[in-house]
Amino acid sequence: MTMNIEMENEAGAPEGKTIMKRSKINLSFSQVALGAIALAWFVAVIVPLIILFVFSFFTTEYFQTVYTPSLDTWTGLFASGRFEVTLRTLRVALTVTMIELVVGFPFALWLAKSDIGKTTRAIFLALLTIPFFLDLSSRTIVWRAILGQNGLINTILLSTGITDAPVEWMLYSEFxxxxxxxxxxxxxxxxxxxxAxxxxxxxxxxxxxxxxxTPAQTFxxxxxxxxxxxxxxxxxxxxGPALAAWVEPGMxxxxxxxxLSSSIESAYTALRYPVVAALSTFVIALLLLLLGALLLVLRRFGASGLTLR
Amino acid sequence: MKDKLSTYSQEELTRRSMLQGLAAVAGTMAVSGVAGMPSAAQAQDLPVVRAYGVPTAALKDWAPMEASIGVRCELSGTSNDVGVFMRDIMASNLGETTDIFIFESGTEDILGPRGLYAEIDTQNPELTLWERTSDDWKRSDVVTDPAGTQWGVPVIGNADSFGYFPAKLGLEPDSEEELSWSLMFDDEGTRGRVAFGKGWAYSFPSAALYLKSTGAAEIGNVADMTGDEAKVVADFLIERKKAGQFRTLYGAFEEQIQLLTNKEVDVINCWEPAVREANAVLGADATRYAYTKEGYFKWGHGAYVAKQAMDRDNVDNIYKVLNYFLSGEYRALQARDRGYAGPNMDLGVAYAEENGWSEEEVAALKATEAKVAKKFAKPFVSTTTPQHSADIEDQWQRFLNA
Structure with missing residues (x-):
């Protein structure tokens, strides 16, 4: 309604006033759009998180949620070792992410700024996208035949006499x-x-x-x-995907x-939604802490645009 | 002497049966054009009963059923995850589009009283085989709730134990010796060579059965342990895990087969068909499915009717399918193809004899019946929905996280 009135006034107004009113119109429209987006985001993201958090204070009995608030589910996280699952998941995900960063950054730098030809660059980029077209389970299960006790690597190690017995830690381990x-x-x-x-x-x-x-200073x-x-x-x-990894830990x-994914799946088999909610809440809290720490680190590198400063 | 129970025999029979089946199908196709028998096109016109459940209850080919009762069954498969199954029925309101649910015992105790399953009308005229079906099957915990209400019709059943490599354990390939579950949990000879299922509902009770049998733990119902009982079993499993007893904790049926065929383990608590599949690759009697001293994970699948289906105009066809699950044809085909037993096994044998199955095949059916009867004489009956599921699942997590 406000917008319409301002537009009607615009017709008979002097030019200077028109510009001023146009900016008012734009501002009002921006505010409406911003408000709508904020509301949609609140409904789509924040409300489910609140429900998730609230649900974590309920319990499950005989496959049925008991809507009586208690701390039982949260204390159960510690008693059952699920707290350790969360920390383990975080540790594994961060380790993998840091390894990717250490290996991936030099590779990306080489790919972007080295003297390789366009064709070579295109081939490497295509190779990087190939995994997106293949099923992760199919790609992962192949490693079993390679890393297992009777797998390719152990067969080579044994036949060449490098080891006397199969190397067991290569499969079914954190490695x-x-x-x-x-x-x-x-x-x-x-x-x-x-x-970038x-x-x-x-x-x-x-x-x-x-x-x-020096090259180091330039870098x-x-x-x-x-x-x-x-x-x-x-x-x-x-x-994100590392925290939610399900195929590789399983296979x-x-x-x-x-x-975390296996632990949630196990809880789900008994329809223990409150446990799933508590685990998810706990992970979200840890992620927020982690992102906060990341932003603080980035500030030290002068990335002001990323730090909301 | 030939071992009638050997998986090799059954594999051989399956192969022969398949060839005979192919010949029969070819003959039928040739005749159908002349005599007007049901063809594939005609099958499309048959009334349809929509089912949702575990695919192990399905025939490898539904064509014999379509020819016998004139009803087509469309089965949407699910895993044996009871949480997913019950969520689909409760939250997704599957009963609006599905006529029959097929799953392991336990769901009827919850979904029946909550009004999601319809009580079975044992007087329905299409359920002609109900009266002659033994109470051992039709009144079992698989299809009735604790109050005795009839929520389902029995479909198939078996008694699960563990698969093993006889040669690795120093046993004869055709040995029918009863083995102890200690081979899974507590044997120095198998340490580090055991695969254990990582689902609490399937694996936890077997460990409890072993501890109960040895007197190491006092447990009332191994299929529905209290939190304290489950804690004792979890402590034992944690100790064994740390001692290196388990090579791996597997998650899926395909993994069972792979672990056996790769010879990654010597012993695995698994489904019987996994042993069959492994032997198909490794050769006759390379692996065996154990007879045990202590008992078995006895399970059964029931077929349950969706409450909403009773208000539709398909009830007669639904009951024709339910009745088919009690019939000799279904029994014979399931026993031959999967090694599973079920109600009215005698009808299965009669069907095989009447339809010209070989003596070996008929003998294998009888052997399946005898095998299951022998196993069913021992404890314990499993359930997918124990009353103490939350406590049990918590303790299982302790084991997994240790």
Missing amino acids: AVHFGMIPALFPPMVLPIYM ISLIDDSLIEASNDLGA WRVIFPLALPGVVAGFVFTL LGGGFVNL
Whole structure:
């Protein structure tokens, strides 16, 4: 209604006033749009989280939710070791993410700024996208035939006399889970970093060199800060799937690497929604803490645009 | 002497039966054009009964049923995860579109009284085989609730134990010796060579049965342990896990087969068909399915009618399908193809004899009946919905996280 009245007044007003009123109209429209988006976001994201949090204070008896508030579900998280599951999941996900970053950043830098030809670059980019077209279970289960007691690697080790007995830790272990997750999550880390580095103007790097900076100084003071948006995106795109990993722990962990997804699945078999809610709430709280810490770290690198400063 | 119970025999029979079946199908196809017998096109016109449940209850080919009762069954498969199954029925209101639910025992205790399953009308004229079906099956816990209300019709059943490599355990390939569950949990010879299912509903009770049998724990009902009882069993399993007893904790049927065929383990608590599949790859009697001293994970699948289906105009067809699950044809085909038993096994044998099955095949059916009878004489009856599920699941998590 306000917008209509202002538009009607606009017709007979002097030019200066018209501009002022146009900005008022735009401002009002922006505010409405912003409000609508905020409301939609609140309904779609915040309300479910609140419901999730509230649900964590209920319990389950004989496959039925008991809507009497209590702390039983939360105390049960600690008694059943599910608290450790959350920390273990976080540890594994962060380890994998950091390995991806350490391996992926140099690769992305090489891909974006080295002297390789366009064809070679296109081939490597295509190779990075291939995993998106293949089923993760199919890709993961292959490792069993390679890492198992009677697998390819052990067969080679035994036949060449390098070992006397099969190496058992290669499969059904945390090592195997990490090993399976790293190739699967390599593209989500590399591609955003590659995009960010590609956008860095070469003249900035040349200027840094011309001004006498060492390659290390150019990297830390020019390339890395400018690549930070890609690093953050890669970090989030890798950490998220790593936290929710289900296939690799299931197929390569042999049940000995109980991560969050398996724990939630187990609770779900008894329709223990409150346990699922408590676990999810706990993880979200840990993630918020983690992102807060990440932003603080980024501030030290001068990435003001990422720190809401 | 030939071992009638050997999985090899059954595999061989299956192969022969398949060839005979192919010949029969070819003959039928040739005749149908002349004599007007049901063809694939005609099958499309048959009335349809929609089912939702575990695919193990399905025939490998529904064509014999369509020819016998003139009803087509469309089964949407689900895993054996009771949480997913019950959520689908309760939250997704599956009864609006589904006529029959097929699942392991336990769901009827919850979904029946809550009004999601319809009580079985044992007087329905289409349920012609009800009266001659033994109470051992039709009045079992699989299809009735604790109050005795009849919520389902028995479909198939078996008594699960563990598969093993006889050669690795120093046993004869055709041995029918009763083995102890200690091979799974507590044997120095199998330490590090055991695969244990990682689902609490399937694996926890077997460990409890072993501890109860040895007197190491006092447990009332191993299929529905109290929190304290489950804690004792979890403590034992944690100790065994830390001692390196288990090579892996598997999650799926396909993994059972792979672990056996790869010879990654020597012993595994698994479904009987996994042993059959492994032997199909490794050769006759390479693996065996154990007769045990202590008992078995006895399970049964029931067929339950959706409450809403009773208000539709398909009830007669639904009861024709329910009756078919009690028939000799279904019994014979299920026993031959999967090794599973069920009600009215004698009708299965009669069907095989009347339809020209070989003596070996008929003998295998009788052997299946004898095998299940022998196993069913021992404890314990499983359930997917124990009263203490929350406590049991918590203790199982302790084991997994240790």
